[in-house]
Amino acid sequence: MMTIQYKRVLLKLSGESLCKPGSFGIDGEVIESIAERIANICKSGPQVAIVVGGGNFLRGSSFSEKSHIPRTTADYMGMLATVINASALQETLEKVGQPTRVLSAIEVAAICEPFIRRRALRHLELGRVVILAGGTGNPFFSTDTCAALRSSELGVELMIKATKVDGVYTDDPVKNPDARLIESMTYQEVLEKNLKVMDPSAISLCRENRIPIVVLNIFKEGNITHALQGKKVGTLISDAKA
Numbered sequence: 001m002m003t004i005q006y007k008r009v010l011l012k013l014s015g016e017s018l019c020k021p022g023s024f025g026i027d028g029e030v031i032e033s034i035a036e037r038i039a040n041i042c043k044s045g046p047q048v049a050i051v052v053g054g055g056n057f058l059r060g061s062s063f064s065e066k067s068h069i070p071r072t073t074a075d076y077m078g079m080l081a082t083v084i085n086a087s088a089l090q091e092t093l094e095k096v097g098q099p100t101r102v103l104s105a106i107e108v109a110a111i112c113e114p115f116i117r118r119r120a121l122r123h124l125e126l127g128r129v130v131i132l133a134g135g136t137g138n139p140f141f142s143t144d145t146c147a148a149l150r151s152s153e154l155g156v157e158l159m160i161k162a163t164k165v166d167g168v169y170t171d172d173p174v175k176n177p178d179a180r181l182i183e184s185m186t187y188q189e190v191l192e193k194n195l196k197v198m199d200p201s202a203i204s205l206c207r208e209n210r211i212p213i214v215v216l217n218i219f220k221e222g223n224i225t226h227a228l229q230g231k232k233v234g235t236l237i238s239d240a241k242a
Helices: 028-041 060-065 071-095 117-125 145-153 187-192 201-209 225-230
Strands: 009-015 047-052 100-106 129-132 158-163 184-186 213-217 235-238
Touching: 009 028, 009 145, 028 047, 028 225, 047 071, 047 117, 047 213, 060 071, 060 213, 071 100, 071 129, 071 158, 100 117, 117 129, 145 158, 158 187, 184 187, 187 201, 187 235, 213 225
Parallel strands: 009 047, 009 158, 047 129, 100 129, 158 213, 184 235
Antiparallel strands: 213 235
8 A cells, every 4th residue: 555645635626627628617527537536545545625716617806807897796706616616526526435525615505514624624534525615705815825724724734736737837838848847946936936836825825834835737647646655746835945
């Protein structure tokens, strides 16, 4: 049996990771593939929390800029989109045999529980995946910041930002074929270079609570397992370069 280095981890999933590139909503095959990966993680031992975004339906900040909807309202609409994604992921996980609970920062009593820290910890201790929806429950905060906040509240030992690329690059790898993968960075380097890998507030919160972040491609077989084993994969953001 493989040795897992971390007891409790948080997986940050973008809403766009639940659909095919360039499309909208939720793709059945894609979400099933992700659910199977998450279920396999759970079998290896760690407690798993997930923060899911809502960009596959609506991104509050950009929607507000393109419409007459105030930013505050648009952000709440985005929070509701994360509840949709969380509900779909919960059902898919339970279909593959992994007990799951959705806890939301905004109250949607008919389909999920409210986020209560002690309740979330209890679910984790009982081996359930905890999907944290509704962002922070406040406008003007991204789901990246929510992931950093929940990681801090729940005593997470590693945060994994699951993306469709292999990690953080020196430049956009799509536009620049010479762009190279950065294997490790410090929190300070990310902030100083103003890299868009995560919001500055999320990076700062992880630095304050000494939560390492691994940015990796969720669709590459074995990536998450390697991260849990402490092996080099993607980009590691921590106190010091590896």
